[in-house]
Amino acid sequence: MQWFSIVAIYGLFWVLSAFLVMPFGLRTPHEEGKKIETGHADSAPVNFRPGKIILRATLLAAVLFAIYYANYIYGWITLEDLNFFGKPPVEDLGY
Structure with a gap:
């Protein structure tokens, strides 16, 4: 795997992870018992x-x-494992 691919795939994992962990630990003004300022959203943390x-x-x-890269190296899950519909039909193109 090339280094640029590693950086790009890690970046995708990072963005996904950021959206996954963002809501944990945030509290709204209602949960904290604070007054909401004029012009602020009720859901703003x-x-x-x-x-x-x-x-x-x-x-x-x-x-x-690390899990993705280990799978890339050792081949635990391959494309054949993800083929849920079987082999595609072979078409006779008349050649």
């Missing part, structure tokens, strides 16, 4: 910590990528 989200996303992406 009061304790948003981007550094914690970045750390969690980085760790989760590293674990997911």
Whole structure:
């Protein structure tokens, strides 16, 4: 696997991980018992910590990528394993 492919696939895992870990630990003003300022959304978090989200996303992406790369090296799951519909029919093209 080329290094650029590794970076690109890790980046995809990181973005997915960021969206997965983002809602954990966030609390709304209603949950905290705070007053909502004029012009703010009711669902806006009061304790948003981007550094914690970045750390969690980085760790989760590293674990997911390690599993992906191990599967790439050892071939635990291949395309043939994911073919749920059987082999496609062979068409006679009349050649």
